Amino acid sequence: MYGFSLSSFCERFLKWTKLPTDLLVGVIVAVFIFFFMTFVVLALVYLFRKFVGFVQVRLGPRYVGPRGLLQTVCDALKLLAKEDIMPENADKGVFIAAPLIVFLPAYLVYIVIPFGHPSHFQPKDLNLGILYVLAITSITVIGIVSAGWASGSKWATIGGMRSAAQLISYEVPMSLSVIVPVLVSGSLSMKEIAQAQGDRFWHWNFFNLNYFGLTFPAFIIYMICALAETNQIPFDLPEAESELVAGYNVEYSGMRFAFFFLAEFSNLFVVCAIATTLFLGGWHAPFPFLPSEGLWSVLWFMLKTWTLTFVALWIRATYPRVRIDQLMEFAWKRLFLVALIDVAVVSLIAATS
Amino acid sequence: MPLSADQLEERIRGVAKGLPLSFGFGKSGLEVRVDKDYVVELCKLLRDDTELQFDYLRCLSAIDWFEEGQMEVVYHLYSMKHGHSLVVKVRVKRDDPRLPSVSSIWAAANWHEREAYDLLGIIFEGHPDLRRILLPQDWTGHPLRKDYSYNPVEFDEEYAGKVRRGEIT
Amino acid sequence: MSKLYHSSQSDVDSVRPGEAIKTDKLVVNMGPQHPSTHGVLRVILTVDGEWVVAAEPEVGYLHRGFEKLAEMRAYEQTIFLSDRWDYLSSMSNNLAMSLAIETLLEIQAPEKAQWIRMLVAELQRIASHLVFIAAYGLDMGAMTPFFYCFREREKIVWLFEMLCGARLTYHYVRIGGVAADLPEGFIEALEATIPQLKRGFDEIDELLLYNPIFIERTRGIGIIDPQLAVNYGLSGPMIRASGIPYDVRRCHPYLFYDAVEWDVVVHDACDCWARVWVRSQEMRQSLRIVEQVVERLKGMPSGNVSAKVPKPIRPKKGDCYVAIESPRGELGIYIVSDGSQKPYRVKIRGPSFVNLSIAQRVLPGAKIADLVAILGSFDLVMGEVDR
Numbered sequence: 001m002y003g004f005s006l007s008s009f010c011e012r013f014l015k016w017t018k019l020p021t022d023l024l025v026g027v028i029v030a031v032f033i034f035f036f037m038t039f040v041v042l043a044l045v046y047l048f049r050k051f052v053g054f055v056q057v058r059l060g061p062r063y064v065g066p067r068g069l070l071q072t073v074c075d076a077l078k079l080l081a082k083e084d085i086m087p088e089n090a091d092k093g094v095f096i097a098a099p100l101i102v103f104l105p106a107y108l109v110y111i112v113i114p115f116g117h118p119s120h121f122q123p124k125d126l127n128l129g130i131l132y133v134l135a136i137t138s139i140t141v142i143g144i145v146s147a148g149w150a151s152g153s154k155w156a157t158i159g160g161m162r163s164a165a166q167l168i169s170y171e172v173p174m175s176l177s178v179i180v181p182v183l184v185s186g187s188l189s190m191k192e193i194a195q196a197q198g199d200r201f202w203h204w205n206f207f208n209l210n211y212f213g214l215t216f217p218a219f220i221i222y223m224i225c226a227l228a229e230t231n232q233i234p235f236d237l238p239e240a241e242s243e244l245v246a247g248y249n250v251e252y253s254g255m256r257f258a259f260f261f262l263a264e265f266s267n268l269f270v271v272c273a274i275a276t277t278l279f280l281g282g283w284h285a286p287f288p289f290l291p292s293e294g295l296w297s298v299l300w301f302m303l304k305t306w307t308l309t310f311v312a313l314w315i316r317a318t319y320p321r322v323r324i325d326q327l328m329e330f331a332w333k334r335l336f337l338v339a340l341i342d343v344a345v346v347s348l349i350a351a352t353s
Numbered sequence: 354m355p356l357s358a359d360q361l362e363e364r365i366r367g368v369a370k371g372l373p374l375s376f377g378f379g380k381s382g383l384e385v386r387v388d389k390d391y392v393v394e395l396c397k398l399l400r401d402d403t404e405l406q407f408d409y410l411r412c413l414s415a416i417d418w419f420e421e422g423q424m425e426v427v428y429h430l431y432s433m434k435h436g437h438s439l440v441v442k443v444r445v446k447r448d449d450p451r452l453p454s455v456s457s458i459w460a461a462a463n464w465h466e467r468e469a470y471d472l473l474g475i476i477f478e479g480h481p482d483l484r485r486i487l488l489p490q491d492w493t494g495h496p497l498r499k500d501y502s503y504n505p506v507e508f509d510e511e512y513a514g515k516v517r518r519g520e521i522t
Numbered sequence: 523m524s525k526l527y528h529s530s531q532s533d534v535d536s537v538r539p540g541e542a543i544k545t546d547k548l549v550v551n552m553g554p555q556h557p558s559t560h561g562v563l564r565v566i567l568t569v570d571g572e573w574v575v576a577a578e579p580e581v582g583y584l585h586r587g588f589e590k591l592a593e594m595r596a597y598e599q600t601i602f603l604s605d606r607w608d609y610l611s612s613m614s615n616n617l618a619m620s621l622a623i624e625t626l627l628e629i630q631a632p633e634k635a636q637w638i639r640m641l642v643a644e645l646q647r648i649a650s651h652l653v654f655i656a657a658y659g660l661d662m663g664a665m666t667p668f669f670y671c672f673r674e675r676e677k678i679v680w681l682f683e684m685l686c687g688a689r690l691t692y693h694y695v696r697i698g699g700v701a702a703d704l705p706e707g708f709i710e711a712l713e714a715t716i717p718q719l720k721r722g723f724d725e726i727d728e729l730l731l732y733n734p735i736f737i738e739r740t741r742g743i744g745i746i747d748p749q750l751a752v753n754y755g756l757s758g759p760m761i762r763a764s765g766i767p768y769d770v771r772r773c774h775p776y777l778f779y780d781a782v783e784w785d786v787v788v789h790d791a792c793d794c795w796a797r798v799w800v801r802s803q804e805m806r807q808s809l810r811i812v813e814q815v816v817e818r819l820k821g822m823p824s825g826n827v828s829a830k831v832p833k834p835i836r837p838k839k840g841d842c843y844v845a846i847e848s849p850r851g852e853l854g855i856y857i858v859s860d861g862s863q864k865p866y867r868v869k870i871r872g873p874s875f876v877n878l879s880i881a882q883r884v885l886p887g888a889k890i891a892d893l894v895a896i897l898g899s900f901d902l903v904m905g906e907v908d909r
Contacts, residue, residue: 052665055666056665056666056668056669056670057669057670057673058669233663234663234735236663237891317665317666318664318666318729319663319664319733319735320659320662320663320664320730320733320735320736320739321662321663321664321735321739322735322738322739323738323739323889323891323892324891325572325889325891326738326739379840379841379842380625380626380840380841380842381841381842381843408752408753409752409755409768410755411755411843411845411852411854411871412843412845412854412856412869412871414856414867414869414871415869416858416866416867417867427841427856429843429854429856431773433752433766433768436773438774440843459753459755460750460753460754460755460879460880460883461753461754461755461876461879463879464875464876464878464879465876468875472589485582486581486582487581487582487585487908487909488582488585489582496587496590497589497590
């Protein structure tokens with residue numbers, strides 16, 4: 001339908017250069033994802049600051065670039081130019097590695113997200129897509145604990161421990177709520193799950209009339225766990241500034257801190273993208289008569305993802321923080337139960353229909 | 354019901370039988386002067402008697418009467434239940450200012466007495482934790498005394514590789 | 523030298539398999555520089571895991587020697603000093619000092635000045651409580667109520683600027699009355715602001731006070747028993763949230779508080795949420811008083827706002843203790859005069875100083891995560907604690 005096709009262009013380019021195609025395709029895709037991720041974070045941080053500013057009766061960034069659009073770029077440059085301080089008590093190797101360990105999962109998850117319909121909008125469709133996502137995002141925990149430990153400050157260590165407890169606790173209801181779309185569509189592949197939801201919004205997994213709307217709790221639980229996994233308010237106790245423990249990234253400055261920051265916002269976008277794929281029908285239009293092919297699919301996908309991101313930012317601007325023990329209680333006593341019951345009910349319906 | 358000044362005086366005289374007290378009337382109401390040896394006893398009676406029930410210590414102040422060679426501690430009391438107020442004044446010698454602490458009767462007195470010790474040097478016997486509160490622990494002298502003079506403390510300070518003489522006044 | 527606290531040796535090495543883990547208490551410093559201790563307050567905590575075993579507040583980082591300074595200044599000059607004790611409610615400090623000196627001099631301010639004093643005192647209470655709610659929300663992680671509260675406070679501060687030209691340290695209430703009469707257009711501006719403030723209070727309540735997460739974090743935390751509260755000399759919203767209806771405006775009336783209709787706000791729950799609620803309701807009561815005072819002031823001609831004060835001020839020998847209800851509690855001034863132009867002794871009973879003393883009793887038994895909630899609910903201003 002559209003003359004331009006990214007993968008065919010890439011293939012022709014690679015044939016022309018006579019280099020091993022697979023490797024080169026991989027490298028190009030990796031670079032492309034990196035730039036896309038950076039752009040997403042830039043846009044997200046700018047949107048965050050402007051939107052939160054408007055909620056708080058103020059204007060947000062205004063002076064750097066037209067309407068403050070270049071603010072994030074300047075912030076990134078500022079962070080790059082900062083002095084790289086290494087605390088005396090720090091464990092050097094781990095201190096340097098921790099930001100990378102936190103950054104890598106945020107980057108690697110982009111590979112399986114289906115941004116649009118024809119296959120070249122998804123870098124690689126693994127048939128274990130969602131399992132890959134859950135596994136990779138768990139690596140973030142190691143990075144955060146390492147960051148806290150390697151800082152050599154007892155406050156950072158406690159912050160890292162708390163963050164680890166929070167992340168591990170919220171992975172359980174998240175995994176359970178992710179089982180629901182897998183049951184509905186019968187496959188672990190992200191593309192299949194999005195495909196199975198179809199063109200009608202009342203068949204999307206967030207409120208699937210085929211299942212009498214009983215997949216709705218899974219959507220809510222997934223969103224709550226997504227906020228907890230990405231350390232967003234109301235679950236940002238481990239990295240809050242005004243808490244007794246300043247956070248696991250208190251000793252980091254400059255580029256290393258920029259990695260954490262980048263990873264946090266990238267994670268937010270990624271979990272919203274995954275929520276879109278699993279629950280909101282991925283790239284599909286809400287009604288069958290609207291186009292869902294090619295760039296239209298990308299448009300729908302981005303629209304839904306950014307709406308979810310917007311809601312997450314809205315919650316961030318409004319709510320206070322939850323205390324660490326209330327957070328754990330909420331995950332283990334309430335979310336876990338509801339998720340379990342939801343999985344049981346949906347699997348019953350799936351089995352009997 | 355709040356007792357009037359005369360009724361208060363009568364009641365206190367009745368309850369504190371035998372304690373050497375003297376009464377006065379000032380801008381803050383009825384004042385009772387007592388010797389330092391009887392302070393704790395009087396205050397316990399003031400707090401526990403059912404008609405008086407002065408259970409709220411509003412303020413504990415200390416004054417340095419330099420000319421007279423005395424220091425005074427003033428207690429402003431109030432009764433939550435009845436609504437009447439009282440002032441208790443105690444005088445001690447300036448050379449050896451000691452008097453018993455009332456922090457076991459009103460916990461509010463704890464920090465007030467620490468402040469009085471810190472700024473004026475009055476020692477409250479029986480206080481659970483009498484040490485400086487507003488000034489650093491290693492400060493010498495009691496600033497609010499009328500004969501307090503500034504003794505600059507000199508020290509050597511290293512700054513930017515050089516050692517220089519500094520002074521705290 | 524001041525005591526240095528070292529944390530105990532790590533006991534990870536000393537754990538042998540088969541032996542019960544020996545836990546050690548850790549001494550931790552919540553230092554004078556901290557985003558959540560409002561002002562320069564140092565709390566030395568002894569912590570056993572997540573539980574606080576002992577807490578000792580250390581004050582004095584903002585001690586500026588006001589009591590000594592006051593002894594070296596004439597009475598009129600001490601009013602200048604009073605602005606800076608509790609810098610968030612400067613009008614109340616000025617009022618306390620002025621009332622104390624007027625009691626010594628046995629003079630009274632003219633009627634219009636008394637009404638104006640009441641007006642500014644109540645507006646000051648609203649402004650101060652708005653700062654409390656803003657900062658408390660920020661401690662809990664809610665960034666937005668901060669801006670909403672300051673938007674409302676800005677309206678009041680703008681009115682004060684119209685009145686006396688300053689935004690923080692007003693020095694408006696003076697001995698004998700107030701500095702100047704109400705300017706043209708002040709009453710109209712004030713009347714326009716009152717309904718906006720009412721809407722603002724409701725919005726802030728809905729956003730912060732009745733937010734389920736906020737309630738979870740503050741209900742049942744930091745309980746102060748009423749008997750303990752009375753024994754420790756607490757005052758203001760701290761004691762009224764523990765069920766004791768002690769308000770200096772009711773119990774030791776001054777100005778015209780017994781001539782206007784208002785309620786003392788009391789709550790029985792004794793916890794942090796009750797203290798926030800009491801302050802929020804007090805703002806509404808203050809607005810009620812402001813409305814009634816504005817009605818009275820509208821009918822008064824512009825004129826005399828200062829009594830004839832003898833120059834130089836030389837009160838007779840004597841002493842007096844005068845207390846007012848500042849936004850934080852009972853602000854008391856005890857002045858001793860020896861007949862000269864300078865006060866012989868000025869003792870300032872700062873409400874935050876007395877309120878803070880109960881921290882040693884309330885903080886142990888709480889979790890570290892609750893510390894911020896409890897200390898924040900005390901509404902401390904270190905200027906008043908340290909003087």
